[in-house]
Amino acid sequence: MPSLFKRIAFxxxxxxxERTLTLSSGSNDGHYISLRPLVKPSTPEEKAFPWEWAFAGTKDDVDVTVKESGAQQIFKFWFDANVYLDIPNTHRGAVDTFWETWDSGCIKESGKVFPLGADKEGVDFIELWQPVDAQRDEFIIQNHADSQGRSITFKVDNDQYFGLVIVVGRWTQGFLAKKNGSTTKDLSFVRTLETVKGETKTLEQYGADVAKFPTKFTGIKRGDKADVNGLTWDIIEAYL
Amino acid sequence: MPSLFKRIAFxxxxxxxERTLTLSSGSNDGHYISLRPLVKPSTPEEKAFPWEWAFAGTKDDVDVTVKESGAQQIFKFWFDANVYLDIPNTHRGAVDTFWETWDSGCIKESGKVFPLGADKEGVDFIELWQPVDAQRDEFIIQNHADSQGRSITFKVDNDQYFGLVIVVGRWTQGFLAKKNGSTTKDLSFVRTLETVKGETKTLEQYGADVAKFPTKFTGIKRGDKADVNGLTWDIIEAYL
Known part of the structure; x- marks a missing residue:
């Protein structure tokens, strides 16, 4: 089942x-993308690039082990904005996390990152996630992780670009990055919402290549290609 | 403006x-009630009395001081279930708290309690609150604290009983306690929701006196009395 999690606390x-409006999309097949835009960017740097972080990967980029008390998830990150931009003092490589569901339905993720290097002291973190209903166009608190509705994943990985777009219910999140780039100018992000009235609202949009994100989510099937303004995406998952 | 807060973490x-489904109702005039039922009571004691805590008071039972970085709120608790039941190793007296609103709209409450006595070491706590829309009958996340809609407060304080019922939007929460009692059998709680279809759903109901809670919220005004199965409530606030 697909899922849409809103982060409540970091x-x-x-x-x-919690300075962001972070949403993490988990597709039915296990692909994932998390976009973390700042709600109120304050410094010049934040205003120029108003993102705390972003990452994404396919099901091959995460190892999930279900245990009695929760689930271990080791994220291997096909895309990690901090790595792509080579931000100093940020973690490199996989992140080992543990997910526990509370009686309330909220989900506590805990783990450790090593911003100063794998051989230096690590930093414990907790992220608190609230499952929301991906079928609705408001943030409706759910007391369970699974959402109903469509789950579609587009992927591109060619000489020039790599990117992933996941549609969960009414909510779409995507990233697109230039292969030969390493700056904020080479990155694009999108978050859109299809309202119950059928209108598409763009909630977040960043970067020069936003016109290359797919917007047609009907009449497609797994294995199809989607050509969007000169960029060809592979449809690797399509539960409509 | 009235408010309805759902607790996300303790x-x-x-x-x-977070083991409870805690809702705190704040009335337009500053009266308050917080009911904290356990979602999955596990021990025999929890099953017999499935409440983490409950408290309530009027605007005279809380001191609010707005500061630059947030609001100090000193809760003096007209009713405190732990005190009423004389639960060992729980705090007595006022609790000094500080409330900060995050960029996300969530509200962090921090404070210290002294479960072993005011002269013993205290325990720091944080409670994280999510404002929800009191006008709706689902938990819709708001990014601001204020809710629209009616705000009604009933109070009783006679020889036999004391109690408070607050209606905020569609959500009603109340307690009623016997003056000459001190056990769980002497306490009653109620939480109801008026759906958008106009049906009243009882979400929580506990105690022998639940039939004495007011249920008529129309055609009333401040200063009126409400007689409910032999108990007379004062209507101390009525924004319909």
């Missing part, structure tokens, strides 16, 4: 906060 | 969790 060193 | 000693 806690490092016992200090919880 | 953190003590760096360990967040």
């Amino acid at each position: 806690e490092v060193a016992g200090n919880p906060n | 953190e003590v000693a760096g360990n967040p969790n």
Whole structure:
């Protein structure tokens, strides 16, 4: 089942906060994308690139092990914005996380990152996730992780670009990055919402290549190609 | 403006969790009630009394001081279930709390309680609150604290009983306690929801006196009395 999680809190060193409107989309087949735009970017740097982080991967880029008390998920990140931009003092490589569902339905993710290098001291973090109903166009709190509705994944990986777009219910999130790039100018992100009235609202849009994201989610099937303004996406999943 | 907050997390000693479906109602005039039923009571004691805590008070039972970084709220608790039931190792007296609104709209409450006595070491806690829309009959996440809609408060304080019922939008929460009692048998709680279709759903109901809670929220005004199965409530607030 697909899922749509809204992050409620990000806690490092016992200090919880939430400066973003983070949504993580999990497709039916296990592909994932998390976009973390700042709600109120304040510094010049934040205003120029108002993203805390973004990452994405296919089911091959995450190892999931279900245990009695929860699920271990090791994220291997096909795309990691911090790595792509080579941001100093950020983690490199896989992140080992553990997910526990509370009685309330909220999900606590805990893990450790190594921003100063794998051989240096790590930093514990907690992220708190609230499952929301991907079939609705407001943030409706669910007390279970699974959402009904369509689950579509587009992927591109050619000489010039790599990118992933996941549609879960009414919510679409995508990234597109230039292969020969490494700056914020080489990155594009999109978040859209199809309202119950059938209108498409663009909630987040960043970068020079936003016109290359797919927008047609009907009449397609797994294995099809989608040509969007000169870019060809592979449809690797299509539950309509 | 009235408010309806759903608690997302309760953190003590760096360990967040949420075992309840806690809603805190804040009336337009500043009266408050917080009911904290356990979602999955597990022990025999929890099954017999499936409440983490409950408290309530009027605007005279809380001191609010707005500061630059947030609001200090000192809760003096007209009713505190732990005090009423004389639960060992729980705090007595006022609780000094500080409320900060995050960019995301969530609200972090932090404070310290003294379960072993005011002269003993205190315990820091954090509660994370998510404002929800009191006008709706689902939990719709808001990014601001204020809800529109009616705000009604009933109070009783006679020889036999004391109690408070607050209606905020579609959501009603109330407690009623016997003056000469001190056990769980002397306490009653109610949480109801008026759906958009106009049906009243009872979400929580506990105690021998639930039939004495007011249920008529139309055609009333501040200063009126409401007689419910032999109990007379004062209507101390009525924005319909």
